Amino acid sequence: MLDPRAHRLEKVLGKANATKLEKGLGLRTVGSLLHHFPRRYLERGELQSIAGLPVDEDVTLIAEVLSSSQRSMRNRRGSIVEVVITDRDAQRPGTLSLSFFHGYQAYRDLQPGVTALFSGKVSLYRGKPTLTNPNYLLLDDDATGEDLASRPVPVYPATSTLTSWWIAQRVATVLAELGITGDPDDAVRLPDVVPAEFAARERLGDLVTAYRDIHAPAEIADAYRARHRFRYQEALILQTALARRRAEQQAQVAVGRPRRETGLLADFDAALPFTLTDGQRSVGQTLEEGLAADRPLNALLQGEVGSGKTLVALRAMLQVVDAGGQAALLAPTEVLAAQHHQSITATLGPLAAAGMLGGAEHATRVVLITGSMPMAARRQALLAAASGEAGIVIGTHALLSETVQFAELGLVVVDEQHRFGVEQRDTLRTRAGVPPHLLVMTATPIPRTVAMTVFGDLGVLTLEGLPAGRAPIDTHIVPLVEHPEWRERVWQRAREEVDAGRQVYVVCPKIDGGEAASSTFDDSDGVEFDEAAGEIGGIGGAAEKAPPLASVEETVAALAQTPALAGVRIGALHGRLDPTEKAATMAAFHRGDLDVLVSTTVIEVGVDVPRATLMVILDADRFGISQLHQLRGRVGRGGLPGTCLLVTGLEAGHPSRVRLEAVASTTDGFALAAEDLKLRREGDILGSRQSGGRSTLKLLRVIEDEKIIVAARHDAQAIIEQDPELASHPVLAGAIDDYLDPEAEEWLDRG
Structure with a gap:
């Protein structure tokens, strides 16, 4: 059937x-x-009229919009939407003012003549009742208070043309057609994804009841029970898909690359001028065993900024080269690829000079391939890779070109994997006749549950601790609203570092004045507005425009005129520069020929300048938590203490200030990553959009639902161990096919 x-x-x-x-x-x-589930429910008692609304209490009323206006705020970025509504009560008609902070959607929805259900807490402004950022639900003309008074109202994800109420009516039609909201004996029988024994253990109840309670709950508790059921179901589908792919990967055959007692790696370890940390030794041993196996290693290496991940990856690459293979290191930018090439070549010394005067007995070649290389140099590098002369090939997206061939690719290392689409990563892996080993690195710490969900088919290796000599980084917020005089002090502080023989980064969100911010963080959803700021109710005076965001070009010009920085050598770095100019600027900063580097986030990852001790991030509120953590990791890398100043024009209490306070309060990247995920959500975890934005998950949240994910992962593993082809679980197999679109299915294959 x-x-x-x-x-x-x-x-x-x-x-x-x-x-x-x-x-x-x-x-x-x-x-x-x-499965287009409500995103929230409006709970309330009886609907109320505007006249006589109780102050400091939650109310719900149906009203018509009389007027709607939008204006910029005077002392901060963004706008306020002011709406006046009336309930047209026949006996005691009244009007009420509503205010929405960053209410762009509200301004589109709440135009004169629109009728809606409003729910919020009544407060007083200048002696009159008002609602600030109330929830609202647009209603069709035939919706009445009697229809809505008895049950929680589901609020659906909607569009400008399809309102939540319209969607709810179509859902109700489908539920009635299936008999779900009628007599239980008449309800259709639906095949269940969740095996009966798991459903009983989790007390999930039957599927038909869950559909009824999530779309048309009699009580809010019914909706919560149904949401738990569908969260587990979603986790089981996802984890079973990942478990099936892990089993398929374990069945693949690869070329084992065991460690040799003598060779590149042994000579490299013997020449190291320092001792490996306990974390580096532990992770290195795990990688050594994985590379020696005859099935592909698929590992995610994560750790704090500056924990020594590149060194661990280099040792893995040397093990593969010793065993007759080649290693490819894929970097997201030319700046980072060039820095990897420079640092790895310098670190290896004679070990990177095979066939050259002064080369070691056990040596190889390290070559760089980028899109901007001169043709002659590129041709030599391509030949070295194709012939096998180069054991280590470092490059950007240029490595993905069909012109790049390898003699025997044994290991692919992907640095900062979130900068690459899965298709790009897979392109390089398919260059080998036999699947190569894969090591994915990320300096953005990932909470355990996130790694278990997003990277469920990769072995997650966490590098604990920092190398000896790595200095701590102090982070401070510079609030210009409260202390405008601190702007001058920031540049005096920069001059102090320069006079001490150190260097300074200045990070801007834009390249020039006419460009949109290159890194923004949208926190406008669900923000509560502070009335005390004096922006509600149309207080007299024209609204002032917020100051423009800092740009590289304008900041360079301004710093050149700043008395505190007179005589300081200032350079600029951003993505629009010619690759040769970018490389020259970065090299000059690295040599110490520049004192201050004004840059966009192109220096976010990998750039290593030991004398850089101060980072000033202008308009820091425009960056996300993980990005700020990454940026500040560029200082304090040479044994000297690092300082990061987060400059913001936002006032205390603004949501973005709260985010900055989180970054300033800790250097624990894992705690910050968890906080960042709560704000950004998971993104398209199974497709190519791997950060932020709309989530492919319907109800499951990888931070809040850790217990559910752990249980589902255990159950999924048990299912696959007993039934790898899911022959006895056809409904679950079908759900995986339905849940994962073709792109996501490919992602699981590529892992």
């Missing part, structure tokens, strides 16, 4: 409604609409 959830929506809703849902939300089947 065909699962009724597979029916096309037009069969139940008609062609016109089905077309709207497909165009607006991408929903095509009954099942896809059933």
Whole structure:
């Protein structure tokens, strides 16, 4: 019998409604609409009239919009939307003012004549009641208070043309068609993804009841129970897909690259002028064993900024070269690729001079391949890679070109994997006839549950601790609203570092004045507005425009005129520069020929300048938590203490200030990553969009739902161990196919 959830929506809703849902939300089947879950519920008692609203209490009322206006705030970026509503109560009609901080969507929705359900807490402003950032639900003309008063109201993810209320009506039609909201004996029977024994253990209840309670709960507790059920179901589907891929990977055959007692790695270790940390030794031993195995190593190496991940990866590359293979290191930018080439060549010394005068007995070649290389140098590097003369090949996206060939690619190392799409990573891996080993590095620490979900088919290796001599970094917020005089002090502080023979980074969110910010963080959703700031209610005076964001070009010009920095050598670095000029600027800063480098986030990862001790991040509120943590990791790398100044024009209490305070309060990257994920959400964890934005997860949240994910992972592993092909779990197998689009399925294959 065909699962009724597979029916096309037009069969139940008609062609016109089905077309709207497909165009607006991408929903095509009954099942896809059933899984378009409410994002929240409006809870309330009886609907209230505007007249006599109680202060400091939560209220819910149905009202019509009389007027709507939008204006810029005077002392901060963003806007305020002011809406006046009326309930048109026949006996005691009243009006009420609403204010929305960053209410761009509210301004689009709440135009004069629109009727909506409003829910929020009443407060007083200048003696009059008001609602600040209330929840609202747009209503059709035929919606009444009586329809809404008895149950929690589901609020669906909607669009400008498909309102939550309209979607709710179509969901109700589907539920009725399936008998889900009627007599339980008449309800359709639906095949369940979750095996009965797991459902019983988790107390999930039956599937039909869960659909009813998540879309039409009688009480809010019913909705919470249903959401738990679908969270577990989602986790089980995802973890089973990952477990199946892990099993398939373990069945693949690779060329083992065991460590040799003599050779490059042994000579390298013997020449190291320092002792490896306990973390480096432990992770190195794990990688050594994985590379020696006859199945592909698939590992994620993560650690704090400056923990020594590159050294661990280099030792793995040398082990592979000793065993007759080649290693490719894929870097996200030319600046970072060139720095890797320079630092690895210098670190290896004679070990990187095979066939050259002064080369060691056990030696290899390290070559660089980038898109901007001169043709002659590129041709030599390509020949060295194709012939096997070069044991280590370092490059950017240029390595993915079909012109780049390898003699025997044994290991692919991907630095800062989040900068690459999975298709790009896979392109390099397929260059080998036999699957090469894969080591993915990230300096953005990933909480355990996130790694378990997003990188479920990779072995996660965490490098603990920092190398000896790595100095701590002090981070301070520079709040210009409270202390405008501190702006001058920032540049005096920079001059002090320069006079002491040290160097300074200045990071800007833009390249020039006419460009949009290169790194922004949207915190406008769900922000509560502070009335005390004096921006509500149309206080007299024209709204002042917020100051423009700092740009590299304008900052360089301004610093050249700053008395505190007179005579200081200042350079600029950003993505629009010619690659040769970028390399020359970075080399000059590294040599100490520049004192201050004004840059965009091109210096975010990998750049290593030992004498750089101070970083000034202008408009720091425009960057995310993990990005700020990455940026500040560029200082304090030479044994001298590092300082990071987060300059912001936002006032205390603004959500972005809270984010800056989190960064300033700790250097624990794992704690910051967890906080960052709560703000950004997971992104498209199975597709190519691997950070921020819309999540492919419907209800599951990898931080909040750790217990559910752990249980589902255990259950999924047990299922695959007993039934690798899912022959006895056809519903689960079908759900995996439905849940994962073709791109996501490929992602799992590529891992």
